[in-house]
Amino acid sequence: MKWIDLPPIWLICFSIMAGVQVKFYPLGLSFGGHWADFVGGILIGGGILLILLAVSEFRRHRTTIMPHRTPETLIQSGIFSRTRNPVYLGDVMVLAGLIIVFDAVLSLPLIPLFVWVLERRFVLPEEDRMRREFRLDWARYAHKTRRWL
Template sequence: MPPAWLALFIALAWVQSSYFGLGLHFGGGWADFVGGLLVGGGIIIVILAAIEFRRYRTTIVPKETPARLIQSSVFKRSRNPIYLADAMILAGLILRWDAVLSLPLVPVFVWLIEKRFILGEEARMRQIFRMEYAKYERKVRRWL
């Protein structure tokens, strides 16, 4: 499940920050500020997406077949707002913790989520919603 992967990457960043910082820092309060914005923004996006799943009465679980195609709220800007929010939260925590050496975890996390979850979900959506999903896919980007 994606939350388990996010937890693993967060734990890796925390361990790196706590035990292998090597005296590296992002420098100044800007990292705390931007990190806080990323974490807070990510949490808000997750909440907004969850509200849409509930409103449309469809599953939020990645491997389950959705009953409806959501195209409103945060889904107007990203086909995968929860995964985007997960990446934002990870990046934000890395900034807040001054985990400089953990920055490469963000693109690795994005790549892993795309390969393990998004590509399969998109294939399922194409099969279930056909033309409606094709139009949505042309209109809204995968990440942002």
């Protein structure tokens, strides 16, 4: 059942919730016009780009991308020099972009809820494993690199 507890599955579930909200409970609210599609597209594209940059670093360092496993290497290069969680940040950007593109105004609270789920289910346990595995290297990295932005 661990395959169900993965960030992409959570992203799909939250996206479906936004889609259901706009289909059945739009309440006449709208982000309005083409600018919303543009902003949503930028967020989705930027999120996908962050995820792809992170995946390339995982591959380059030959370590696991699976969130419930301890990586063999502490990646501090590439996009990981800017944020400790580029994949999760990308997921949040994709969700925000989809909510805007769907015109799901009432689904905006799903974004902080999604961040909370990612932190509790993935970020904090991962950081605990990294702290135990990489000790001083992790402490230096965590001190110089922000968790999200």
